[in-house]
Amino acid sequence: xxxxxxxxxxxxxxxxxxxxxxxxxxxxxxxxxxxxxxxxxxxxxxxxxxxxxxxxxxxxxxxxxxxxxxxxxxxxxxxxxxxxxxxxxxxxxxxxxxxxxxxxxxxxxxxxxxxxxxxxxxxxxxxxxxxxxxxxxxxxxxxxxxxxxxxxxxxxxxxxxxxxxxxxxxxxxxxxxxxxxxxxxxxxxxxxxxxxxxxxxxxxxxxxxxxxxxxxxxxxxxxxxxxxxxxxxxxxxxxxxxxxxxxxxxxxxxxxxxxxxxxxxxxxxxxxxxxxxxxxxxxxxxxxxxxxxxxxxxxxxx
Amino acid sequence: xxxxxxxxxxxxxxxxxxxxxxxxxxxxxxxxxxxxxxxxxxxxxxxxxxxxxxxxxxxxxxxxxxxxxxxxxxxxxxxxxxxxxxxxxxxxxxxxxxxxxxxxxxxxxxxxxxxxxxxxxxxxxxxxxxxxxxxxxxxxxxxxxxxxxxxxxxxxxxxxxxxxxxxxxxxxxxxxxxxxxxxxxxxxxxxxxxxxxxxxxxxxxxxxxxxxxxxxxxxxxxxxxxxxxxxxxxxxxxxxxxxxxxxxxxxxxxxxxxxxxxxxxxxxxxxxxxxxxxxxxxxxxxxxxxxxxxxxxxxxxx
Numbered sequence: 001x002x003x004x005x006x007x008x009x010x011x012x013x014x015x016x017x018x019x020x021x022x023x024x025x026x027x028x029x030x031x032x033x034x035x036x037x038x039x040x041x042x043x044x045x046x047x048x049x050x051x052x053x054x055x056x057x058x059x060x061x062x063x064x065x066x067x068x069x070x071x072x073x074x075x076x077x078x079x080x081x082x083x084x085x086x087x088x089x090x091x092x093x094x095x096x097x098x099x100x101x102x103x104x105x106x107x108x109x110x111x112x113x114x115x116x117x118x119x120x121x122x123x124x125x126x127x128x129x130x131x132x133x134x135x136x137x138x139x140x141x142x143x144x145x146x147x148x149x150x151x152x153x154x155x156x157x158x159x160x161x162x163x164x165x166x167x168x169x170x171x172x173x174x175x176x177x178x179x180x181x182x183x184x185x186x187x188x189x190x191x192x193x194x195x196x197x198x199x200x201x202x203x204x205x206x207x208x209x210x211x212x213x214x215x216x217x218x219x220x221x222x223x224x225x226x227x228x229x230x231x232x233x234x235x236x237x238x239x240x241x242x243x244x245x246x247x248x249x250x251x252x253x254x255x256x257x258x259x260x261x262x263x264x265x266x267x268x269x270x271x272x273x274x275x276x277x278x279x280x281x282x283x284x285x286x287x288x289x290x291x292x293x294x295x296x297x298x299x300x301x302x
Numbered sequence: 303x304x305x306x307x308x309x310x311x312x313x314x315x316x317x318x319x320x321x322x323x324x325x326x327x328x329x330x331x332x333x334x335x336x337x338x339x340x341x342x343x344x345x346x347x348x349x350x351x352x353x354x355x356x357x358x359x360x361x362x363x364x365x366x367x368x369x370x371x372x373x374x375x376x377x378x379x380x381x382x383x384x385x386x387x388x389x390x391x392x393x394x395x396x397x398x399x400x401x402x403x404x405x406x407x408x409x410x411x412x413x414x415x416x417x418x419x420x421x422x423x424x425x426x427x428x429x430x431x432x433x434x435x436x437x438x439x440x441x442x443x444x445x446x447x448x449x450x451x452x453x454x455x456x457x458x459x460x461x462x463x464x465x466x467x468x469x470x471x472x473x474x475x476x477x478x479x480x481x482x483x484x485x486x487x488x489x490x491x492x493x494x495x496x497x498x499x500x501x502x503x504x505x506x507x508x509x510x511x512x513x514x515x516x517x518x519x520x521x522x523x524x525x526x527x528x529x530x531x532x533x534x535x536x537x538x539x540x541x542x543x544x545x546x547x548x549x550x551x552x553x554x555x556x557x558x559x560x561x562x563x564x565x566x567x568x569x570x571x572x573x574x575x576x577x578x579x580x581x582x583x584x585x586x587x588x589x590x591x592x593x594x595x596x597x598x599x600x601x602x603x604x
Contacts, residue, residue, distance in 0.1 A: 019590040026588030247582040247589070248575075252562075254593035259561040260554075262602040273550075280549040286328030287549070288321040291556035298602065300564040 004123045008098055011115040019254075022115055025122035032064075032121040035226065036146025037131045038171075043152040044178045048213040049131045053095055055219045056127050064120035064128040067099045068113055068142050096120065110141035111253040114246075117145060143171055145246055147239065148226050152176045153192065155184030172206045173229045176222060180210035204232050267297040306425045310400055313417040321556075324417055327424035334366075334423040337528065338448025339433045340473075345456040346480045350515040351433045355397055357521045358429050366422035366430040369401040370415055370444050398422065412443035413555040416548075419447060445473055447548055449541065450528050454478045455494070457486030474508045475531045478524060482512035506534050569599040 007025075011018040035052075037045055046067070053063045089095040098116060100109065113130065120128050132142045143149045151172035156179075175192050177185060192208055207225040211218030233239035276293070279285040285293075295301055309327075313320040337354075339347055348369070355365045400418060402411065415432065422430050434444045445451045453474035458481075477494050479487060494510055509527040513520030535541035578595070581587040587595075597603055 023588040023590050027585045030585055244579055244583060248579050250589040251578060251582060251592050254589040255565060255596055256558055256562060258590075258593040258597050259565065259602070260558060262597055262604075263557060263561065265604060266602070276553060277546055277550050280553060281546060283329045283332055286325040287552040287556040288325050288560070290553050291560040294557055295560050295564055300561070300568070300600065302564075302567065 004096055004119060005098075007119045007123075008116050011119055012100065012112050018115065022118055025118055028124075029118055029121035032117075032125050033127045033148075033230075034117060034121075034146045035127065035129050036143035036149040037129060037152060038143050038149070039152035039154075039176075043154040044213055045131050045152050048152060048176065048178055048211065049129045050089075051213045051216055052129060052219060052222070053089065055216065055223070057092060057094055061126040062094045062124065063096070064123075064125040065095065065097045066113065066116055066120070066128060066130045067097070068109065068130065068132040096123070096125065110145065111250075113142050114145050114250050114253070140171055144249075147242070148229055149173045150176050150222075150226075152178050153188055154179045155182040155188050173204070173233075174222070174225050175206050175208040177208060177210045178213055180218065181212050181215075185210065203236060203238060204229065263294055263298060267294055306398055306421060307400075309421045309425075310418050313421055314402065314414050320417065324420055327420055330426075331420055331423035334419075334427050335429045335450075335532075336419060336423075336448045337429065337431050338445035338451040339431060339454060340445050340451070341454035341456075341478075345454040346515055347433050347454050350454060350478065350480055350513065351431050353515045353518055354431060354521060354524070357518065357525070359394060359396055363428040364396045364426065365398070366425075366427040367397065367399045368415065368418055368422070368430060368432045369399070370411065370432065370434040398425070398427065412447065413552075413559075415444050416447050416552050416555070442473055446544075446551070449544070450531055451475045452478050452524075452528075454480050455490055456481045457484040457490050475506070475535075476524070476527050477508050477510045479510060479512045480515055482520065483514050483517075487512065505538060505540060506531065565596055565600060569596055 007021060011022055037049055039045055049065055049067070053065055056063050089097060100113065100116065117128060117130070130142065130146055149171045151174075153175065154177065177188050177192075189208055189210075196205060207228070209218060209222045209225050211222055213219075230239065233242070276285070276290045280287065280290060292301070309323060313324055339351055341347055351367060351369070355367055358365050402415065402418065419430060419432070432444065432448055451473045453476075455477065456479065479490050479494075491510055491512075498507060509530070511520060511524045511527050513524055515521075532541065535544070578587070578592045582589065582592060594603070
């Protein structure tokens with residue numbers, strides 16, 4: 001447990017020291033099931049994730065939980081969330097929990113999340129649950145690192161919050177209507193069905209599963225729907241395609257970071273960078289021409 | 303108007319053709335005031351932006367509106383928004399309106415937004431209003447391209463939505479409590495004040511301005527608060543610092559895109575890229591080592 005935590009702390013920022021570790025661990029990955037869970041605030045995602053983790057533990061599976069909050073610029077909220085959750089799973093070494101917030105991740109939060117997933121996969125976790133709050137592009141990027149994406153909605157949220165659905169509609173492999181013992185459940189289900197009927201998305205139509213996470217209700221049904229999705233995605237080649245896209249993205253992120261490092265090492269000293277920004281501020285040069293200057297000095301001009 | 307629209311369509315995707323245009327236009331920029339407007343869905347941002355635009359027009363200023371919706375993966379919503387707004391300002395050639403959604407922007411939405419701002423600034427707009435929905439990292443990046451950031455809140459939104467505030471708290475230069483004729487106004491103002499008293503942010507304490515945008519109430523007060531912010535930010539050097547950071551970011555985005563292009567031209571053909579992803583999928587190589595291979599082939603190894 002502690003070594004996993006140390007490894008994660010090391011890889012989160014993507015610095016050079018971290019890369020050697022990721023490189024060493026990468027060969028051990030590829031066997032973990034990654035479930036992405038997203039949806040608007042108030043949908044009960046954290047409870048659902050905690051109960052799913054406990055449920056999977058009862059099935060003898062080891063579990064990692066990564067809670068990502070792109071709206072939190074500081075780690076305060078994330079650390080508080082960690083502590084509350086730690087209590088629920090404190091006596092179970094089979095559950096590893098990590099919270100991540102927005103700032104200070106070289107290459108962005110989605111890239112940092114991918115690194116954390118590498119560590120947990122290499123540590124042999126059977127299932128990793130990646131929970132993310134909200135519905136912006138960050139969340140879409142983060143959830144795209146999952147094998148299966150669950151979008152959690154809930155009866156009775158106002159129109160303002162329901163409006164958030166549009167952005168995550170297309171990434172849902174399975175819809176979860178949580179707090180399904182509340183009034184308004186039928187309307188949420190009908191709204192999802194209506195959106196699905198309008199969708200131009202091809203292939204598998206996402207199932208809609210009702211849960212009451214606080215009572216452990218619907219968890220078996222949910223995991224069965226996940227299995228059905230994985231089964232058809234495997235047969236259709238969609239899963240293999242998704243996994244390749246994830247690897248391509250990790251490679252692109254690594255290459256971008258490495259190329260910028262090469263630029264800094266070779267021609268873009270702090271002083272040179274300052275000179276370029278001075279010329280930009282004076283409108284003597286534009287950003288693309290400044291980039292071209294650097295590329296030319298690196299011997300890479302077209 | 304049409305040529306501005308054409309220029310924007312060209313620069314939005316950041317492709318090579320666009321760069322020459324940005325390069326040509328860049329020298330004409332730097333004189334436009336960019337106001338960023340963000341906040342949760344339902345806060346009345348669009349109405350506020352429309353009314354501010356009309357108000358600024360009455361002062362004889364030319365105005366651009368850029369509405370960015372990172373939660374919309376497709377342009378459908380954005381185009382609909384465009385049309386509704388076009389009607390309000392249809393007879394006024396002094397207002398230019400453009401909506402942008404998430405997908406298909408090389409280098410990301412924030413970079414694409416910066417390019418659109420370059421075009422509008424070069425077109426001589428006195429003020430550009432950049433409106434963005436939601437509160438993720440995307441929105442923070444987009445609003446960071448503004449000279450002044452307004453965060454719009456509203457009485458009576460549920461705790462779920464108010465919880466979204468945390469992420470945008472730190473970027474607010476001025477808080478707007480819109481729909482201030484509604485019940486619960488005092489509570490929102492008190493909540494903001496309470497957050498501000500806890501904040502460790504140095505310097506200027508953001509003003510809180512009450513508006514009822516639908517009735518044009520509070521717009522003068524709001525613009526006066528914006529002026530006061532700009533005045534002190536100018537004197538403290540904060541504004542110059544912010545503008546330099548924006549230029550640095552544009553330069554970094556341009557350089558990243560250009561370096562990846564050089565990699566593709568020189569060593570990373572589609573076939574080579576496929577071979578690398580095959581080896582990643584087989585866990586024969588890891589993302590960082592794959593990046594190092596490319597960098598070495600480009601002659602850039604450390």
